[in-house]
Amino acid sequence: MKTKLLTLALGAAAIATVSTSASAATLDDVKAKGFLQCGVSTGVPGFAFTDDAGDWQGFDPALCRAMAAAIFGDAKAVKFTPTTGKTRFTALASGEVDVLARNTTETFSRDVDLKFTFAPVNYYDGQGFMVRKSLGVTSAKNLSGATICIQTGTTTELNLADYFRANNMTYEPVPIETNAEAQEKYLANACDVYTTDASGLAATRAAFEKPGDHMLLPEIISKEPLAPLTRHGDDQWADILKWTLNVLINAEELGVTAANADDMLANSKLPSIRRLLGAEGDFGTKLGLGNDWSLNAIKAGGNYGEIYDKYIGPKTAIGLERGLNQLWSKGGILYAAPVR
């Protein structure tokens, strides 16, 4: 047993040194196997969940489908690997998944220390507070002495401690593991306040029997820019992810939707739209893809706005307003680099 493990380790080390050079072209590997392996979360309302047929749906899988469509022209050429908060980074670093689209906050240490490359932010989140209206609290500044349900081992725990210390307030933490546990504890009055990302709070509140009895406090106490990511060391692959996302955001800005994309490609005279859809230039070829990559990506699930509205927008049960995630031209901070 021991000797076998040793040989295995030695062999693996030898292969690992060889493979660092070989793994440079993720695109070639992906094309060779014929599908994109995409890491998603094991379930976050609106962002990743399985439908009745067992297919992964949601805001994050939709991005993977767009990327698969950009590469293969087929939005179905993607397989999903559910990853937990603990396994996600190893899954990506070890090559088990090609891209991670999983509510991951972009931070310095994840980018630099763990050696990942983040694409542009696809959802701007921030940590908020939810309280019962009967508590009579209107601001997080009034929360001194409150009991607070908080997920352990997350950045939210640290943010909360920072915020209360900075404002000279005290609190009593009620540690919880999952969102479902938090709902149960909060509804059973085990804590006065539930704190997590504002999107998660909104989704949780929407699922309550009487959402009107609860409110989100106006304070957002941290920045949580959620972005998809790839491994360090393969710029071409990172570019494909980055520009797939940029194309989806630009498409919304230019009014290109899944329904009218073909029509726009044929008839639009606007240079920015013609470049976006590949009627002018050879941007797709430069990425190592077909020139219809952007058209396919948009047709896979629509532009950014369409995806947003379908899974997490105000008309869904999750009911998240666009807020910061509105286009820059409409008061938000989504500002995608142009295709040119």
Added chain:
Amino acid sequence: MSDTQSKNSLLYVSTKDLPELPAPVNTTGPVAWMRQNLFASVRDTVLTVLFAILVIAILYKLIPWMLTDAVFFADSIRNCREIDTGACFAVVTSRFNQLIFGFYPPELYWRPILAFLLMFVAFAPLLHDNLPRKLLWFTGVFPLLAYFLLWGGAIWGPLLILAMVTAAVFVFSLVSKPLNSTLGLLAAIAFCLMYYIFLHDSISGALASAMPIGLEFVESAKFGGFLITFVIGVTGIVASLPLGIVLALGRKSDNMPVVKMLCVGFIEFIRGVPLITLLFVASTLLNYFLPPGTTFDLILRVIIMVTLFAAAYMAEVVRGGLAALPRGQYEAADALGLNYWQATRLIILPQALKISIPGIVNTFIGLFKDTVLVSIVGILDPVGIMQPIRSTSEWNGIIWELPIFIGLVFFIFCFTMSRYSMYFERKLDTGHRS
């Protein structure tokens, strides 16, 4: 003689038996039972009343919620809430297939179901001794058959493995006749390893391309729900018992110090490490060692870890059985002139295993329940699949219903196992323990 006659003629002595009177009311029936067990003293009475109040209070809340006010069919949690105020078991009925099969293609559900049913056929000759012994052949083939049914693919892989095992038996007899059985075993194992590493893939690939016979391939990522629980649990249970016996015998073998050391090292290492750690090693650390692109299946890795984990515990349970055997049994076997394997097979193990049944089944049940830990490494077993189901907009807000259902299914299987083991123990009881 005359003395008895004179006694019989006495008028005040009854000549026939008096009819039996019923026992006093307060010593039989439910009333007596309650007097004896519930209201025997003031303290008992107080405790009885208190617990009765507690039980009634819980049932008063629970029964309406779980049964009378519960909703069993609806399309979403909002729909549930419109219909009634109780539990929303509609989530279980609407996602029943996902809880059982995960993402296995619905048109192929017959395959896991068939494998499940055949499992009972395969276990039958092991659990009932009045069945024809020929059925054991099916038991031997079943693992490959189950693999083929569940994963599908070309039929050649499982067939070649079967051929390999047959050839290995041949190699064993070829080597062990002139030399000895230990060498024969080593030769057979070496043969299997050499074949599997160097020849298997190319031969089965060639056959598959020449004659593509088989079932549609289903990848492991599609497995989920209780299907995963059973695949991991049953494989672990079946593989850990023989492995555990070998480890226990190895640990007891004082005249082979290297084997003993390896066994002790393995058992103590595995027992000293939590299962979660092993699962994380399987899911993350191995990825770093294996070359990128190797698709060494996550489920397979997890099965191996769970099996090794259970085998270490099993080894200690069996060792307990071996230690409990009186020395006389070992000496009697020696005195009969049996060699080590004969003595072990005919005298030692049957008795040792019989003593260990409660411990063995304990390990089985523990292993079966431990399979839910795999949800932590992102495998969607019943517990893991709760999260994506609860994240859909239809069912977001469901809390208790899914764990209740999953707990119920686990209870049914674990309780059955434990009851069966008790029956088995009684059947095998030959009355040695006074």
